[in-house]
Amino acid sequence: MRRPRLVFAAAAIVLLVGVLWGASRWTTESLARPVVAAGAPAATRGAAAFEGAAFGGVSMDALSTNAVPWRLVAAALVLDERAQNPGAPLDKTTLDRVLRRFGFLTGVAIVNRAPGASPAATELPLGITVSDLAPIGGSVIRVANLGCAACHAGVTYAADGSPRPDRAMLGMPNSSIDLEAYTMTIFRALRRFAGSDQLLPAVDALYPEMSWRERASLRFIVLPLARKRLAELADVDRPLPFPNGAPGSTNGVAALKVALGQPLIHGGRGDAGVVSIPDLADRVWRTSLLADGAYAIPGKPAQAPTTPATIDDSHLRALAGITTFFTVPSMGIHPDKAVASLEDATAIMTFLKGYRPQRFPGAVDMVRATAGGVAYARYCSACHGSYSNGSAPRLTHFPNWQGDVGTDPLRATAFDRGLANAVAGTDYRSRIAVRIGGGYVAPPLTGIWASAPYLHNGSVPTLAALLAPMTRPVRFMVGGHALDFVGVGLKLEANGAYPPGYRPFSQPARIDTRDAGRSNHGHLFGTTLPVEERAALIEYLKLL
Template sequence: MKRIAFAVLLLLCGVAALFLFGKPFDLRTSSTALASLEPALQSERDRGIATFGFGDFGALSTDTLRTSAVPWKLAVAALALHQTQGDLNAVGEVDVSALFRTFGFHSPKEIANWPSGLPKPDLTKPLGLNTGVARHEFLPTAVTIANTGCAACHASVTYRADGTPDTERIWLGMPNGSINLEAYASALFSAFKTYGHDSGRLLSAVQRLFPETSWAERQTLRFAILPLLQKEITEREKDFDRLLPFSAGLPGATNGLDALKNQLDLIPNGTVVEKSAFNSVPDLGERHWRRSFLNTAVYAPPGSDLQSETRPEHLDNTHLKEMASVVAYFTVPSMGVTAEVAEAHIEDAEVVLKWLTTYRPQPFPGQIDRTQLNLGQSVYAANCSRCHGVYNSSLETPELVSFPNWLGDVGTDRGLMELTDQSVADAVNAGRFGRYISAKSTGAYAAPPLTGIWASAPYLHNGSVPTLWHLMRPDRRPLKFVVGGHSLDMEKVGIRGRADGAGGWVPQADHSPWALTEEIDVNAYGLGNQGHESEFDILSEDEKDALLEYLKLL
């Protein structure tokens, strides 16, 4: 009994020091899944794909628990209780994979583009939520921390020939058109509000879901993490009654801009952002050809000419290292790390960029009318290549051979452009990453490479058009459509649906979504579907049809 009492006293002293005296006592850990792969990672390609899929970029710490990370076991327990309406007897039966799949997180059996020579990765937790157990070196304290990683947004279901999604086979690097970070954040907040103050019930749920939890972790959750969580939820409920002071996005679209503003203290305390504009998640094919990043080209290496052409000879180690430094900074808004932590993980971003030089999306699985490919290739070369890049002559797997880094205005929704103002750029430039990034408010949008476009619906930078067929026919673009857990229309190339006779594009009656859905209304702020019209007005219907067939190859 004395031994137990002393251990409890030691724990209480440890957690008090840990959370009262700050960083010297902070806990840090790394991704368990990546650590299990480390001994087998021999090549840069292998390290790149493993880091992309499971790397934590320093985002698993008690520091990030205050920003973007979550205490994994408490989060799962709260969500499970919320699903069972507080029934502890039913909590153990909750399918955690299915629970997180509703928010667009994948729980696959296989990664389709995983290198054949590497051991299979641990897929027992939702892909894109990296976890690790943080322990103090001396004190009996421990907590399992989870945080989002690259694969949360940049890993897609694979698609069958009929356009139906295969949720058991995932392709790293393709866009997750169903990831719904806003729904995830809202569900977490609601669950914590309801059950976070019921410590006994919540910890009992942890024990039922995770019976292997150590004594040290149970006590750390009880005496350290839960009190802080309860305090935080109470304060946020009082201030703005939500987990974040901004919307985290829509299915397949994220809000990196407001997340960055929040990290840079550009959102006043106690206020909620009323106007947000989202980025539709892109395929990552050929993105290393760019000289700037994001739809607004706001980030570029210092001294970079944003609009100079990129050719193969420019894709050397210097270019990749410069761009990797920019990519590392993305972890500040997306994973909630500090600029110092982001800087320490530039090398991780570099191996990811090197892997992306070899990356290809899933080949289009549907039918392609090959009789139209020559015309489609010619239409692309004459009308699209000057902005989206020149591809080689292959009519099997075209590859980029020159990228113009075009920056300008084609009449698309201006919301994101206007919200990315100079105050954000100035804050980035003034910080530690100013040596790696020259941020600027460009007042324009950057044309991306179109590699992987067939699986990147919905289209335009804000995800406001459901199919490429509709994009090419501006007068037919739907006013509303449903996104999330969708199938693809392999002829129109995009979200499968049907016209409802009232200007909308609604799911087919036989469709059963695998994730939460949401209706997109193009009249909402930042979601306008206008623009990129004159480029298609000059094309005949035959040319549009042929171009669509060619784009299936990219």
């Protein structure tokens, strides 16, 4: 007698789920994106997108790869901190302290925020994009991922060279962001607490404003899936099969290989072709992108010289198309879906065309710098570009030179023929001409004073050490550092440690140049100059 009722109940549930599924939201724009006025100039829209656009990174697709259920992750991080430091409060101050340790900038003022932009009110660090998704209508999951500003918005510096983590500039490098430590800590914290009865109460304590729908979604949808996924990873000791860099360096090529299903070197352990995060000033002058210039504009010479007249709308749009492709794999999105972000990326290129980094915060000896400008024109400009004269030089001609300068080859060889063919097999084959085997591209040197450590792999801590190879340290610290105004770069002791009493704003790590991908050899240009001429060259580079 009860079976018809069960049948009708089951039918009702199926109908209800179907209705709810139709109301689901699988991808949305990030809440971290500042709001700008309708019809705002492209540079303004680009600055806002650079600060907080999601590029598809807050979606259900991304949640199965790199994106995270933020409330759950935040609670696990706080519980993990309290396990090590029982006096840490169960609140957002502890969460902020943990995130700052990885180099994220919390509670920061952006000195070049888009004009008229309304700051986002997410209470999250700069560069973390976030949105509320609904895999089934009525459910709510707050999902977070990384955006442009996580790596490419860095601290400014005071007149004494000390970092200002409370004031950041879009476009400057975050040379303290440590994505390896961030992902490893999340993995370990979730592994420790996903099965604990402490986790959901901790979520409630951190986010008392959370709705009952999101609370139910975490309990009945997210947490069971997280536990299932962690069980599948029970036999591994890390969430990613490849090393993901160190403070100020990332491993985008290995991430791309994973996204495209390509084999990793030694199963991932050997795929350590990291790249140091650069300042983005004048990067739009390039005709190819990535450290090895693997992505070139189709139908044009890959390494053609550029001038101001070259940087027109078509050039910016072509670079934007390439940028969407290599950005999204790091967010866990398949490259074929990247084209949806083309308009945002084009606006970002317009913003970067006018972007200038903070002026060098210390004093500059202009007499010495003028002499250094002569040395630069003679020994450096053929590869790194020509600049105008004066106290604020601007790039006037960029050769887009590419070749072998004797630096660590791993990053270039990691982008192999198999990966090139896989890229050519995506929907981007008409937007990207893939070229490999040409060595590294000499970048513009605008903002170089803020870009330490140097070389493509971040293996040399100062310009002085770059120009004097015998002084390049084997091991040195990076992350949360102050500036050396004399050598220009990281302020270190002779042993590669920070000065006694200095307290970095993030957790530093030691770079060991004997590790795979981290060799500090090569780039001997300028190393034979007399001591005084080298000092003058460094003084000039402060102006760029």
